[in-house]
Amino acid sequence: xxxxxxxxxxxxxxxxxxxxxxxxxxxxxxxxxxxxxxxxxxxxxxxxxxxxxxxxxxxxxxxxxxxxxxxxxxxxxxxxxxxxxxxxxxxxxxxxxxxxxxxxxxxxxxxxxxxxxxxxxxxxxxxxxxxxxxxxxxxxxxxxxxxxxxxxxxxxxxxxxxxxxxxxxxxxxxxxxxxxxxxxxxxxxxxxxxxxxxxxxxxxxxxxxxxxxxxxxxxxxxxxxxxxxxxxxxxxxxxxxxxxxxxxxxxxxxxxxxxxxxxxxxxxxxxxxxxxxx
Amino acid sequence: xxxxxxxxxxxxxxxxxxxxxxxxxxxxxxxxxxxxxxxxxxxxxxxxxxxxxxxxxxxxxxxxxxxxxxxxxxxxxxxxxxxxxxxxxxxxxxxxxxxxxxxxxxxxxxxxxxxxxxxxxxxxxxxxxxxxxxxxxxxxxxxxxxxxxxxxxxxxxxxxxxxxxxxxxxxxxxxxxxxxxxxxxxxxxxxxxxxxxxxxxxxxxxxxxxxxxxxxxxxxxxxxxxxxxxxxxxxxxxxxxxxxxxxxxxxxxxxxxxxxxxxxxxxxxxxxxxxxxxxxxxxxxxxxxxxxxxxxxxxxxxxxxxxxxx
Numbered sequence: 154x155x156x157x158x159x160x161x162x163x164x165x166x167x168x169x170x171x172x173x174x175x176x177x178x179x180x181x182x183x184x185x186x187x188x189x190x191x192x193x194x195x196x197x198x199x200x201x202x203x204x205x206x207x208x209x210x211x212x213x214x215x216x217x218x219x220x221x222x223x224x225x226x227x228x229x230x231x232x233x234x235x236x237x238x239x240x241x242x243x244x245x246x247x248x249x250x251x252x253x254x255x256x257x258x259x260x261x262x263x264x265x266x267x268x269x270x271x272x273x274x275x276x277x278x279x280x281x282x283x284x285x286x287x288x289x290x291x292x293x294x295x296x297x298x299x300x301x302x303x304x305x306x307x308x309x310x311x312x313x314x315x316x317x318x319x320x321x322x323x324x325x326x327x328x329x330x331x332x333x334x335x336x337x338x339x340x341x342x343x344x345x346x347x348x349x350x351x352x353x354x355x356x357x358x359x360x361x362x363x364x365x366x367x368x369x370x371x372x373x374x375x376x377x378x379x380x381x382x383x384x385x386x387x388x389x390x391x392x393x394x395x396x397x398x399x400x401x402x403x404x405x406x407x408x409x410x411x412x413x414x415x416x417x418x419x420x421x422x423x424x425x426x427x428x429x430x431x
Numbered sequence: 432x433x434x435x436x437x438x439x440x441x442x443x444x445x446x447x448x449x450x451x452x453x454x455x456x457x458x459x460x461x462x463x464x465x466x467x468x469x470x471x472x473x474x475x476x477x478x479x480x481x482x483x484x485x486x487x488x489x490x491x492x493x494x495x496x497x498x499x500x501x502x503x504x505x506x507x508x509x510x511x512x513x514x515x516x517x518x519x520x521x522x523x524x525x526x527x528x529x530x531x532x533x534x535x536x537x538x539x540x541x542x543x544x545x546x547x548x549x550x551x552x553x554x555x556x557x558x559x560x561x562x563x564x565x566x567x568x569x570x571x572x573x574x575x576x577x578x579x580x581x582x583x584x585x586x587x588x589x590x591x592x593x594x595x596x597x598x599x600x601x602x603x604x605x606x607x608x609x610x611x612x613x614x615x616x617x618x619x620x621x622x623x624x625x626x627x628x629x630x631x632x633x634x635x636x637x638x639x640x641x642x643x644x645x646x647x648x649x650x651x652x653x654x655x656x657x658x659x660x661x662x663x664x665x666x667x668x669x670x671x672x673x674x675x676x677x678x679x680x681x682x683x684x685x686x687x688x689x690x691x692x693x694x695x696x697x698x699x700x701x702x703x704x705x706x707x708x709x710x711x712x713x714x715x716x717x718x719x720x721x722x723x724x725x726x727x728x729x730x731x732x733x734x735x736x737x738x739x740x741x
Contacts, residue, residue: 170547173539173550174553180557184568196577242467255461272722281703282708302467302471393574410556410559
């Protein structure tokens with residue numbers, strides 16, 4: 154359609170694109186720059202995007218004083234465990250629904266998806282009572298079990314969508330060769346679905362990594378608190394350490410952004426499959 | 432003829448080798464997902480409904496059936512209605528803004544231009560960021576003393592003194608809505624973009640041939656075809672906005688003077704500050720019901736739209 158465009162339209166499109174870039178990236182770049190600036194510069198009244206003088210003091214504060222690495226570790230343990238469990242349980246369910254002639258499979262899929270629409274605040278109270286009774290407060294287990302259920306609807310939905318695109322002839326051929334049901338899943342379907350597994354795994358990871366409400370309710374000390382809870386608690390009683398917060402934000406967000414940019418094409422496809430397709 | 436010959440018959444349980452019948456395998460493979468969802472979603476919802484009819488409190492250690500007393504109390508609770516209206520306002524404003532701006536972004540991304548991939552990728556940044564980080568980031572951007580927003584507005588001559596954005600009841604909710612719009616609009620745009628790309632180009636070309644201008648083709652061809660996508664994306668967004676928690680809890684904690692209190696933050700406070708699990712469950716159940724009604728209304732409207740289009 155390029156040739157039908159007037160110069161004015163072309164300019165408008167590039168201007169729009171530039172606006173979107175600034176809108177999406179600007180606030181984070183500002184936050185990132187803040188993390189390298191001295192408190193004095195931050196309160197000087199003449200803000201500058203280039204950190205001068207450049208300082209790593211806020212990173213020092215975040216890791217040494219606030220022990221950021223412990224939150225990072227907790228988040229890593231919980232998110233990785235959640236990711237693998239989600240992929241395992243989700244692929245079993247998606248495989249059964251896609252391949253094993255389950256009656257009312259779309260009804261089952263709708264029920265699974267509808268779970269993701271429950272307000273989480275309605276779940277947190279009753280689950281807190283259960284966790285208290287089972288002695289699961291301040292454990293990784295409570296968070297992992299909860300995040301598994303939170304991640305499952307999307308993971309199952311996206312994997313189901315992907316499995317459906319794999320030709321049925323493969324199943325037929327495998328059955329002729331006497332491959333069992335788990336064999337079909339493990340040796341044939343899963344290896345063929347590697348790209349989709351990576352995408353859904355990443356989605357489950359991000360969900361767990363970013364979750365705040367349950368982590369806030371279920372954990373009360375640094376031994377088990379995850380990063381979002383840690384950062385939320387950074388605020389001092391008397392002043393807000395914006396520089397330290399910016400440093401912690403950079404530490405938890407930059408790796409995520411790199412991952413997302415690397416897998417962006419798959420993520421967009423995966424999510425639109427899960428979110429919009431009927 | 433053995434059973435293998437009729438294997439393609441639908442309804443007959445197929446066998447793989449000599450192992451379990453397929454239907455048993457299906458049950459077995461679905462069980463972990465069901466157990467997980469039942470214990471972490473369905474059970475708590477039902478238990479929450481039950482708790483809302485009790486006077487359960489972790490302080491007084493009571494947990495007796497109390498009929499509708501929580502709901503009677505809720506009906507007369509000014510704090511609840513305050514939070515209800517804030518939630519409605521937040522949901523409506525952010526959903527509309529995100530859909531409209533998102534559509535604008537999608538229309539730009541629909542065009543071919545250099546660096547489109549970069550823009551698409553950059554749009555995932557707000558989505559991927561933990562909401563807690565977004566909240567803190569906007570806290571800094573809108574800081575009343577040294578925030579960059581105040582600085583820019585001041586130097587552009589739009590305000591004559593620093594505004595205490597999220598410290599003042601008049602502007603706090605607006606600030607939260609802006610933060611939410613920042614975080615979610617780009618993602619909305621990506622969803623709408625996939626919808627736009629399914630509109631056949633031939634239709635647009637044909638309209639152009641007939642002399643239709645850009646605006647006309649958008650209004651009469653693209654928009655009607657995009658409507659189902661727009662509505663579903665809007666529904667998902669509205670349901671998500673309705674349960675906003677992290678953003679409010681971290682940015683303002685519901686303040687100042689309860690001006691940003693939403694149903695989620697109110698529930699959380701009743702549950703975990705006063706430890707009244709009975710009353711707190713009534714708040715969250717009321718929220719669940721409202722959300723159900725919104726979803727139902729949307730679905731009915733959508734079905735009517737689709738019927739009309741056929």
